[in-house]
Amino acid sequence: MKIAIHGRNFNESARPFIESMFKELARREIDVQLSREFRIFLDQQGVEHKSTSVYEKPVDLFDARLVVSMGGDGTLLETISHVGARQIPAIGINVGRLGFLATVSPERISDMITALDNGQFRIDERTLVAIDNVDLFDGLNFGLNDFTITKTDTSSMITVHTYLNDEFLNSYWADGLIISTPTGSTGYSLSCGGPVLVPHSQNFIVTPISPHNLNVRPLVVEDTAVLRLEVKSRSNNFLVSLDARSRVVDENTQLTIRKAHFRARLIKMLDDSFLNTLRSKLSWGLDMRN
Known part of the structure; x- marks a missing residue:
């Protein structure tokens, strides 16, 4: 098996x-490829990994059966951008903070390896949101x-004239606008008053x-x-972000947003439940009477 x-x-x-x-990976003779930045970090920390293969760009990613993300939710989002349209299944080990994704x-890494091997x-499968009409992120427009x-800037608001299926929806006078997937409904959108959607x-x-x-309202x-x-915008530009990637764009740039033609495939352990995660990570419905 390659990972x-x-x-x-x-x-x-x-x-x-x-x-x-x-x-454990070496004992099971599992072929491992590391991202270059993670390989450098492991070598600096003196962590033995016995991996001779690295990838620097998504195109260098070898024919892995699955991809492991080691960090927090941001690292997993970054890992999904590496996988892209190849839709290699990905799983996240939380050595970060929240760990919602x-x-x-x-403590469960050993159990995870056994489960993956068996x-x-x-x-x-999760929906991705994509910029459809311009390439702002070197092909990673999802x-x-x-x-x-x-x-x-920190002063004037912007105006976002928004059309839904070519019909005028609204002109949002605001600090910005979020178009969130169900997966992202527990992130930035939630902090701005958006609802939680099941995945x-x-x-x-x-x-x-x-x-x-x-x-x-949302x-x-x-x-x-x-x-x-x-x-x-008074500054004649605005900031566009896709997950953790962002860039400044000229206000003359119109953007078309739609569902990506491929999906992210997240690996979940059999006892992993979205509702359990919702309660444990976001204290959903926390009430002393329960």
Whole structure:
């Protein structure tokens, strides 16, 4: 079996579990490829991994059966961008903070390897949001969580003229606008008042960021919808983000947003439940009476 591993730095408390993971992978003679930045970090920290293969760009990723993300949710989002349209299944080990998407704790790495080797897992397919009409991110014009437009300065708001399936929806006078997938509904959109969607809802959420008009609220639309955005700003530009990737764009750039033609495939352990994660990570419904 071949696997790829991408990661960032980790706390010293996670070190024994990570060293144990590489020893177990070597014992099972599993072929491992590391992202270059993670390989450099492991070498600097003196973590033995016995991996001779590295990838620097997504195109260098070898024919892995699966990809392991080692970090927090941000690292898993980055890993999904490496996989892209190849749709290699990915699993996240949480050596970061929240771990809403990366749900495998370091203590369970050994159980995870056994489950992966024995095929005791399920594949959870997730919708991706994509920029359809311009290439802003060198071919990585998709995101698992959300697409976001925000202002580039700290003063004036921007105006986002929004069209839904070529019909005028609204002009959002706000600090920005989020178009979130169901996966991203527990992220930035939630902090701006958006609803939580279960992962397989076939919808997007259009959520304004600090809207000037208080009667403007988040809107749930079908994920087959096409959203066209025209932005006006006093600074003549705005910031576009897909998950953790961002860049400044000229206000003359119109953007078309739709569902990507491929999906992210997340590996979930058989006892991993979205509702359990919702309660444990976000204290959903926490009540002393329960």
